[in-house]
Amino acid sequence: MNRFKIVIGHEDAFENVWKGRDSSLAEVPGFKEFRLLRGETVADEGYTLFVSSSIWENRDAFVAWTKSENFRAAHKNAAENRAMYLGPPKFEGFSAVEGA
Template sequence: MFFAMNRFRIVVGHEEAFENIWKGRDSSLADMPGFQSFHLLRGDTNAEEGYTLFASHSVWASKDDFTAWTKSENFRQAHKNAADNRAIYLGPPKFEGFSLVEGA
């Protein structure tokens, strides 16, 4: 099992726009072999630094399945307009990938 996460720092005041981008996109994740689940998570706001933390969290049967997604046409289509909203991000997203060690 492989967990793929991206952390996003979203400029305060643009949280709803960011959420709507994710809710409105057609990711086709469910069509990909090995895909198991997806969640978009909202964290705390750091008013001092001017951002709200978000994380995308997807679960895959294997790292190879996730890698295949990142090289797919579905991935390209899901991310084709990402640069259009650059102003709402405080820096680029930070990717983190994890393999399952133990789970229940």
């Protein structure tokens, strides 16, 4: 997961960036699922929280993707949208303990 603090007023633009990018995730070995989640607005701190969440067959598949050309292509324009971010995204990795 990556947590993003998006400056209030830029939420729609942030969502459109994600909806419009070609991540090619469906073609990546080991990829299972992706979700972009919109969280609460923290008005007194000036941001809305978003989380990008991806599920992979295993850690090795995820790491391989982060080193791939597909990853670089999916993130190549990230700096162009810097004004909508309140700081850099924060990565949080998890392993499944239990699930359906």
